[in-house]
Amino acid sequence: MEHTLTIQHRDDDASRIGMWLFIFTELFLFAGLFLVFAVYRVKYYEGFHLAAKELNVTVGTINSIILLLSGMTMGIAYLAIQKAKNKLTLAMLGITILLGIIFLVNKYFEWSVKFEHGLYPGSPELISLSKGDVMFFGLYFFMTGLHALHLIAGLILIVIVFGAVIRGRVHSTKYALLENCSLYWHLVDLVWLFLFPLFYLIN
Amino acid sequence: MSQTSVSYLEYQGKYKGILGWILSTDHKRIGLLYLYTIVSFFLVGATLGLLMKLELIAPGRTIMDAQTYNAFFTLHGITMIFLVVIPGIPAIFGNFFLPIMIGAKDVSFPRLNLLSWWLYVIGAAIAISSQFLGSGPPDTGWTFYAPYSLRVPTNVLSAVLGAFVLGFSSILTGINFITTMHRMKAPGMKWMKMPLFPWSLYATGWIQILATPIIGITLLMIVAERLFKIGFFDPSLGGDPLLYQHLFWIYSHPAVYIMILPAMGVISEIIPTFARKTIFGYSAIVISSFGIAFIGYFVWGHHMFAAGMSARSLWFFSLLTFIVAIPSAIKVFNWVATLYKGSINVQTPLYWALSFIFVFLIGGLSGLFLGSLAVDVHLTDTAFVVGHFHFIVFGGMGYAFMAAIHYWFPKIYGRMYDKSWANTGWLIFFMGFLALYFTMFYLGMKGQPRRTYDYFEEYHSGNIISSLGAIVMLFGLAIIIINLVRSARHGEKAPADPWGGKTLEWTIPSPPPIENFEEIPEITHDPYDYK
Known part of the structure; x- marks a missing residue:
């Protein structure tokens, strides 16, 4: 039953509230x-x-800068759409996507180095280390992994x-979707x- | 007849037949989808419960062995908690009546609402599949306590994943309801003019949003631990099983308020209607809901008094447990005070509401025994806990559910049920219920442990009474269900307002038209405006 046909109803504030609750x-x-x-x-x-100390602070720092930059480009896209600058919006969204992918690639290499050294949950090398190591790397993979899943989403x-935006469904007077998307992206950033700092800097 | 005045049951949209239901974004149809699925799961859970009581009718092996019994109480718990009691009232009656009671045409996100139902079905399917896939049904209990749940070969994984998906469905419903109440109240309906059932859903929504993710992540940790051997809760890898219990109850205690707050909301609707009197202490009921929701976050430790905690935490959690009882007691006083000097109209929903107050009081007071540290050491893990739990959850949510279905049935189906059969069903059910669970208090005080298929001879007579009670109760349940199913098709046509209710759902035809209101109403008076 296409109920929505009879109720043509759009409420940007509702989408905003819904997104905040989800956050x-x-x-x-x-x-x-x-x-x-x-x-x-x-x-421990x-x-x-x-x-x-096993983690690579340089890669971590680069990744942090990448994500912060992507937060900025996302913010510019949000401002641009309100001023009807669709091309700038698309460019900024494109850069954000690119930065997100670079972050994931870095993460992939970072993880594979750990795997080479046998520092992954369930590996015989890791289990032979102290319980603090087991727990640290368990949490490291679980938390950064969950974060990566959110980033992919x-x-x-x-x-x-x-x-x-290309199809004109999001434009200068109707941009709730972009706004919610940027809220979500900032959550991933945050x-x-x-x-x-928890994994890389405190040691 | 114009398209908008057609009843939601007969409306023909883009899809025909069954697709017109399972793809419908109408909140009323989604409410009924939930009703049918949840009641089906309730019958599964009830059957398991009956089989367990039959096993316990005599000591030793009666109809099943220990492992089957363990699997049965696990599936009984998972089904009843995650599939029936947590979604029950919000998903069925909240979906159906929340928009109508605040004067809206639908919820804020109708498609998200349909997605929630689909997630519910998918989660349920995954959880139930644990019975048939892998290496045997899980036997951990619905609490999935570590490290047993990490090491046991039975199929814990899909049960846990199912519960995770169900949590997602619950969160989305909560987000939807809260947004709806913020954005779609009819003009003139200020917050403090909103009926009490929506208010209870508002408080519940916040618990769903802020507590459910904790169980989500905890269940994911169980999954990760079983799949990848991350040692979060496994002592051999440095993990702490007690931490699991903390995380589990940080959600699962607030979850009992997800169960009970909407139930209290239902009772707060029914009592004024049948006392024909304004609710006593409207704002006290509203505020106490939030008191319960808030304090309810800080009492989880009382599930772990015997598990090992510092003396200071024990003291702290025990005190808070006593404090959280106060707002519930305030509501009971309000309901009773509403009845006082009212012109009471005794009908089936009121029977259920009054028996709700009765069993809820016993359930609540028996909770205080368990909340006192010294007594709990004696009673923990005995049948007393099972008795308390069923009095408060089944007696709370279950009775309110029955009250709600008998209260709103004429509105939902546009037909009236047979009242004398409904009353007979209630009486038999109530008697069976008391025999079934009251004896558990006695057996528990005598020391009968819970979650075992066998017991010493000295507990035999009590168990016979309890098991016979279960049979009587299910007999009453059968009468109730047959009566309702028959009446949905063949009952007398019901008027728009069969009980003389004052909230908005009684101002529109039964069954409601597809768009609820021809015109969105202006609200000028309080919700329970009896003169």
Whole structure:
């Protein structure tokens, strides 16, 4: 039954509220993990300290800068669409997608180095190390992995918005979809900004 | 007849037949989709429950072995908690009546609403598949306690994944309802003029949004641990099983308020209608809902009194547990005070509402026994806990569900059920319920452990009473269901307002037209405006 046909109803504020509520949910999803991180950080502070030195701070820093830049381009896209500058919007969305992909590629190489060294959950090398190491790398893969999944979801969303801008479904007076997409992208940014110091910098 | 005044049951849209239902974005049809799926799962869970009670009718092996019993109480728990009680009232009656009661044509996101139902079905299918796939049905209990749930070869994985998807469905429903109440209240309906059932859904929505992700991530950690051997909760890898219990209950205690708050909302609708009197202490009921929702976040530790916690945490959680009982008690006082000097119209929904207050009171007070540290050491993991739990959850949400279906049935189907059969069903059900669960308090105090298929001879007589109670209760349930199913087709035509209710759903025809209101109403008076 096509009920929506009879109710032609558009409410941008509602989409905005809905997105914020969804972001609250996402924050609590990660909050659960940060709680677990805090508990084990206290329990195995020595192991975490040593294990954190195994991570490559340079790659982590580059990735943080990439994500921050992508947050900026996303923000510019949001401002551009409101001023009806569709070309600039598309360009900025394109750069955001590109930066997201570069982040994932870096992540891929970072992970594969860890795999080469046998530092992955369930590997015999890792289990032979201290329990702090096991827990650190377990959390590292789980949390950055979940973050990467969110990033991929965000990328898919941006691609959808990109298409919508081309087809004129998102424009200067109707941009709630782009706004929500950018909110989500900033969430992905924000989570990384907590993951980065926790895993790479505190040692 | 114009297109807009056609009833939602008869409306023909783009899709015909069954597709017109499972692809419908109409909140009323989605409500009924939930009704049929949830009731089906309830019958599955109830059958498992009955089989368990039959096993317990005599000591030793009666009809099943220990492993089957373990699988049965696990599936009974998963079905009843995740598939029936948590979505129950919000997904069925919230979907159907929330938009109507606030004077809206639908929820804010109708398509998201349909997606929630599909996610519910998919999650349920994954959870149920755990029974047939892999290496045998899970036997962990619905709590999936680590490290057992990490090591046992049975098919824990799909049960956990199913629960995760169901959580997603619940979150989306919560987001939808909260947004709807912020954006779509009819003109003139200020927050404090909103009926109490929507208010209860509002408080529930916040718990769904802020607590469900915690169980989501916890279940994902179980999945990761089983698949990739990450040692979050496995002591041999440095993990802490107690941390699992903390995370699990950080969600699952607020979840009992997801179950009970909408139930309280239903009762707050029914009592004024049948007392023909304005609700006593409207704002106290609203505020107490938020009191429950808020304090409910900080009491999870009382599930772990015997699991090992510092003395200070024990003290803290015990105190908060006593405090969280206060807002519930405020509501009970309000309901009773509403009845006082009302001109009471005794009908089936009121029977259910009054028996709700009765069993809820017993359930709540028995909770205080478990909340006191010294008593809990004696009672933990006994049948007393099972009795308390079923009084408060089945007696709470279940009775309110029955009250709601008997209250809104004429509105949903446009037909009236046979009242005398409905009352008979209620009486038999109520008697069976008391025999079934009240004896559990006694058995638990005598020391009968829960979750075992066998027991010592000294508990035999109590168990006979309890098991017979289960049979009586299901007999009552059969009468209720047959009566309702028959009446949905053959009952007398119901008027728009069979009970003399004052909230908006009674101002529109039964069954409601496809767009609910010809014209969006202006709200000028309070929701329970009895003169």
